[in-house]
Amino acid sequence: MIRSVTESMIGGALSRRLPDRTLHRVIEEAWARETRSPSNMIQELAGRFRENGLQVFRHRRGMLFVSPIRVRAFVHEQAGVSLSVNAILQGLAGTPGIKRKQLSEKLIGDGAMETAEPRRLALASDLRWLINEGYVIEFNDGSLDLPRAKVSPQDPVAALESAPKLSNGSTAEPAEHPIATTT
Numbered sequence: 001m002i003r004s005v006t007e008s009m010i011g012g013a014l015s016r017r018l019p020d021r022t023l024h025r026v027i028e029e030a031w032a033r034e035t036r037s038p039s040n041m042i043q044e045l046a047g048r049f050r051e052n053g054l055q056v057f058r059h060r061r062g063m064l065f066v067s068p069i070r071v072r073a074f075v076h077e078q079a080g081v082s083l084s085v086n087a088i089l090q091g092l093a094g095t096p097g098i099k100r101k102q103l104s105e106k107l108i109g110d111g112a113m114e115t116a117e118p119r120r121l122a123l124a125s126d127l128r129w130l131i132n133e134g135y136v137i138e139f140n141d142g143s144l145d146l147p148r149a150k151v152s153p154q155d156p157v158a159a160l161e162s163a164p165k166l167s168n169g170s171t172a173e174p175a176e177h178p179i180a181t182t183t
Contacts, residue, residue, distance in 0.1 A: 059137065059148065060096075067137075071147045074135040084126045089146070092136060096145045100127070103144065 018024045130136040
């Protein structure tokens, strides 16, 4: 009886011992293609992830991440949110990759226990809201970071004005770090 490809899988060791040379060569060529550039596999996985309610996004160093939360840049007016939320966003903007405990120490400090505990709870609540809404990314190692915002190509003057200054006084070219969901 002949089985379809979807009914059975051929492992690596078994694929090297196939008696049919043509099938062996086709499998080796497909393996080599996917090893060089796994884009077909990534496209298939991204589609399946989206079907199951997961979001694929690109972050620092071009790595792809998968999350049940859609990551998005915080675009609200800073005056329209609480001081605690503004402090969290500024703290994360200043030190990407910071851990929760470090962020808490940075924002609350080592104040008196009776005044620090309500502030810690408020900080935790605000941070949880920011994470659940996708405004803050929490990675599996516990580090926190802000999503990368797209640089608008329509306004290159504003992008250059907000670009960081180099030690020689010149302006660095703004790097684009879009949040990309793969299609």
